Amino acid sequence: MPLRSLLAFTLLLASLGVRAAAISYVDEVQPILTQKCVACHTCYDAPCQLNLGSAEGAQRGASKALVYDGTRTEAQPTTRLFYDAQGEAAWRRRDFHSVLDAQGGQAALLARMLELGRSQPLPTNAKLPADLDIAITRSNTCPLPGEFDDYARKNPHGGMPFAVTGLSDAEYATLARWLEQGAPVQSQPIKPTAAEQRQVDDWERFLNAPGAREALVSRWIYEHLFLAHLYVEGGEQTHFFQLVRSRTPSGQPVDPIATRRPNDDPGTNFYYRLWPIQGVIVHKTHITYPLSTQKLERVRQQFFADDWTVDALPGYGAQRRANPFATFAAIPPRARYQFMLDNGEYFVRTFIRGPVCRGQIATDVIRDNFWALFQDPEHDLYITDAEYREQATPLLAMPGQFDDIGDLLGLWLDYRDKRNEYEDLRRAAYADAPAPGWSSIWSGNDNALLSIFRQHDSASVRKGLLGEIPQTLWLLDYPLLERTYYQLVVNFDVYGNVSHQAQTRLYFDLIRNGAEVNFLRLLPPESRRAYLDDWYQDSGKLKMWLDYTKIDHRTPSALSLPGPDAKRSFAGQLLSRYAAFDARPDPINRCVNGSCYREGLKPQQRDVEQSLSRLASRPAAGLKVIEQMPEATMLRVEFADGTREIYSLLRNRAHSNVAFMLGEELRYQPGLDTLTIYPEVLSSYPNFLFNLKAEEVEAFVGQMQQVSDAQGFEAITQRWGIRRSHPQFWFYFHDLGERIRETQPIEAGVLDMNRYENL
Template sequence: MSKRILWPIVILLVAACATLAGGRFDKLFGPADPTRFDARPAGPASGDYVRAVQPILDRRCVVCHACNDAPCQFKATSWEGIARGASKTPVYDATRLLAAEPSRLYVDADKTSQWRELDFFPVLNEHAVQTPEANKTAGLMHRLLALKKAHPGPTTGVVGGGLDFSLERSASCPAGEEIAHYERTAPMGGMPFGLPALSTTENDTLTRWLADGAPAAAPPTPTALALQRVAQWERFFNGDSLKEQLFSRYAYEHLFLAHLWFDDDPQRQFFKLVRSETPPGEPVRIVRSRRPVDSPEVDRVYYRIVPERETIVDKTHMPYVLSAQRMARWRELFLDPAYEVTRLPGYSAQDAANPFSTFAALPVNARYRFMLDEAEFTIMGFIKGPVCRGQMALNVIRDRFWVVFVAPEKRFDEPLSALLARDANLLRLPTGSSNTNLLVPWAQYARLENEYLKSRSSLLANAFGKKRVKLDLDLIWNGDGRNDNAALTVFRHYDSASVVKGLVGDTPRTAWVIGYPLLERIHYLLVADYDVYGNVGHQLNSRMYMDFLRMEGEFNFITLLPRAQREAVRDAWYRGDSRSTREQVYGGPGTTLTAESAVRYKTADARQELMGQLKTRLGPVLDTRLDLAVNAPPALRAPLRELAAIQGESLQWLPEVALLVVDTPGGPTNTFTLLRNTAHASVSHLLGERKELRPEEDTVTVVPGVVGSYPNAFYRLDAAQLPALVDAIRQLRSEQDYTAFAQRWAVRRTSPVFWAVSDDVIARYMRSQPLEAGVLDYNRLENR
């Protein structure tokens, strides 16, 4: 028989087998009922979910299955997430030509049956027969746990079995009866994926719960005090005057990612600010717009506060306190001043692209103070928001840099307001979920940015040229002498990032000085305007525009240097780049600020000296929690300082983020974070990052506690072994050397003590940093 005749027969046989197999669960357990989990099922063990089940899920499942990058969109962060199930469509897709439909838990569907209409498939048994055997056999969650129990994997070395742990791996998302094929072809792919199996007690607890039909009582209600505070704040956010409505819209567009908490609530429950079609006192009906800047499609939108119903995970946790002092502060900034709002702006694409036009009626100083008061939170929006995922999204910033802010200045308010009003069109941002053109918008926005910077340079030249304002360190916000948000450090970890308070580590190569227009554009470009479900054009235009914003922050820093040294410092940051790229730091040809710095320098290395002067100026408000000299145990400080002093090529073999667990016999165990700072000749290129690496200039920052939501490795050792660890890192010369290093020091994926170490680290993190801490994410753990 010819191949031409054979292939159609093979295809028909395969299709027929698939059809027969596709009905096996239906034949055994009856048809599926997609409404089966539209409500939490009751049962004798309903209360066990909160007490016994969710804690296991948090420690063993949420570490990989949370947020937008959860494999197969399966979220173990709540019962509703488990009932929703999984999807074969990833949220993050760098090749997506058309914008995808959003799939946000608690937003885009209310019931499990509605998720089935959006192509999510169940991981619990939804068939008519609900016996323990049926619940286990037809429940994918149980099948994957059982697969891991049957094939727990090695207990030493690296994980084999052909498992792919790369961030861009193609996820295997077996739906329904595809699980049988998955079990045969990927026996090492049980859950937890690529990590040790659950303990017998943990496995038995989850198995009993799943066999019983996944019962769960209603989630606990907020305390009476919390409900009282919710009511107070909802009244505040829903005033009827145009001034109140405009301010509330501004507040919402900056706080929609926040985990809100009340300062006098002893339980510190977290809440979220949402837009609702219904006013306070009525059930919340969430506005399901793609972005917070999109039209709510109702005549009047209301701002409501709802409990956070998912487990707090570090990678999205952005705490923000609401207090009587906060309310008074916002009244002072926005509601008490004598200005008028004569109309409310719309929600057109033009409005979404330009917050300076949308909120022109609100005082510039008030808007800037709103963001500055919690500057770490403001910057954290693009660090922990949906945009900040993957190498291409992060290669726009360097691996470590300091951030300080332009001081709010009344002498600048009036001319800055006039500049923003006159040139608002120049400041519009690339927006929209589906951008199909890349090069044309890039050229257009480059021209707009250059024109804006020329206008801004003229404003600055006028101010400095007429000696009305000195170009000195008084221009840097000192936190009003009490606010530790005045100084931040940003770390890039290749495909993720972190921001912390304080000027952490040795002097970095670069720093950003951020003023109001820059801070606002960063927020709207990468947070409020960003659509994680948008197409590749939207994502790339957002990434490319960020080049301009980085350069603007660097320009602000350079202006404080002596005029004769500015170009040399700029060129050192952009080695190998064209003159036009380097000139962009100044906003293009013809925009160089000619005013001389009034900062006094004593050495020839003004950049290094300026960094030191910034640290001195901000000293009274610097957060020192990550300073080894302050917070490391005295006996460990010397070897940790030696570790932090390592520089050069040996560091290239270390992972980006490693958690170092140091046991002290007879004393406490301490956690430190090792952050590799990968040196680059330039970060102005979208592609070809490897060519820009300069491993001979790599450094490492060592800090107490946990920094970074995505640890790449755990190291564990006794305090007495720290000098040996330092020497071993200095001696790294190859991947083989690192393999031997990991064999000695790392708690690998295969280690029988992996979960014990993980539990210990997270518990200590929760105790030492209770407000900031959340469950860590293990999707980026190495397998070396």
């Protein structure tokens, strides 16, 4: 029923004295928004900043201001939900306009958007019109209520939900009645359980303990956990907390202090508080960290078991932000590094997966797949050698604190030179240290081995060594890990100007180079130059000459890596020696004995994985279908026993180098692209989904092997693809998230469909 007809019917009932039952926002409206809207409308990349994951977001409304703007010359005011303004009136003063209020005799903007979407239904499971721009980089109009009619004329397919199967009749009727009733909203505050509250109290007591040492440690911990979705081990799986600075102490309602960065001056007395996270949990921002009595005791031991003192607490400001090594120098570096190592996956996720939902600042400078290892603290000279640490600390300052566009080049050159002076110091110091061996690689827990997969402007991190043996590996020591975290998380401002963002991107390029060069020290010295030349082909050689220091190609390695390919030999031994920490064995991509499937599977499941392995880890030059595929494809396989498995098919794009901020497409090597196939949802941003029966997998693989052009891939998409217009699109899309909930319930959250392609 069209909205106008529904409203007329509602008014008729009212005139006859029949009152429609009040619609519950919590029980009826938010579930619909979660099912059909949140997949696009959350975080900073929500179109028009319309965040529909909570009552507060719906009431805040929309804005024409862009969060992602790589060309702005001035930093813009921050607009973080729950933080930067409280209440509808405050957001109106920040130029957000209502989408719920009827104005000027017209229905609410949200109602008109829903009606426009319903008036233009999509053909069943057909491709969208070619002229309908669904790219994440599209320019959103964000019409005000008075501009809607013009918007609708120019964008007949611009209704909501946008470019996807819409609401059911029942959902539409519920939202229509709610809007007609004035769209009342109610918050859904999270109330901790008794066990959770005890943990909250214990951690707040610890973080707010009196004393100079305690204050410095708490400040460091806050800067390292401010982004975390904290959860109490054994608590409710849907309850998460965030660490904030509040004007109010424990026992009182949290009154958050909204600074641009977590290491900005709070400007007043404050208390560290654990604040329940409100709204729908979405996977792309859901970076979890556990709390427990055991964890708290370990943190106490790490930071306070040694006898150290603080002469004076450091202040705040640009110089303090630029060099956390100097700011927190009084805290034993071993404690700081070990705290990060204990949950290495969390820290790498913060800067790889991105704190701002669209992480191109980080991802432009990394390969599409690589492995990350950590240097053992006992073999990290910054931890063990106080004299070296004193020399190195001043050189570890990072750019981005000053954003004068006119001085961008000067700022960059100054920090580049400091970094290179540090690399020269490091190379000389390690040349006199014992040769690195297997003991140089940290192996304390299952965070020791990590795999990173990039999908253009997003990326994912998983424990364990997944995929084929990658082109590059990183070996992160404490200065590398801490600088990466501060540069890309603590100090990065998504609302910053072009100078700030450029400095961030350029310096991270140096960090990546440092992690690669650090790894090369594990290989025989005579092999290092060839690997580096392979990683920095073509224009990369110019970057090596302009911005990087020379590598150590003389000091020996203690590893025995026989054969012509030392890196492959290293990877083979790594997989064998560290098998106990390899959290996710991967026989599909690294099939060595002909059995290309996981252990413990039923026969039909084994057959599926055996078939899929024929597509894995093969270059696109011999598997042309890869050239047609998006970067993160999901494959849903239904088995005869009623179960299903979901596999990620990740396209690993090859590049001659990743050393430059612009012109990435000029460095593609598409013939070297490969697929990683793994039985898990490995992306927050699915690009497409295939659904098929287990008995069809062999035919699917066979057709994939035969594809030579777009027409051949179109036939596969037509047969098995779940397009945005599929009548059951939302069932299949949300089943991806349900699979995460079944296997990793703490990690579950609504996935993002902004990057779902029109295949």
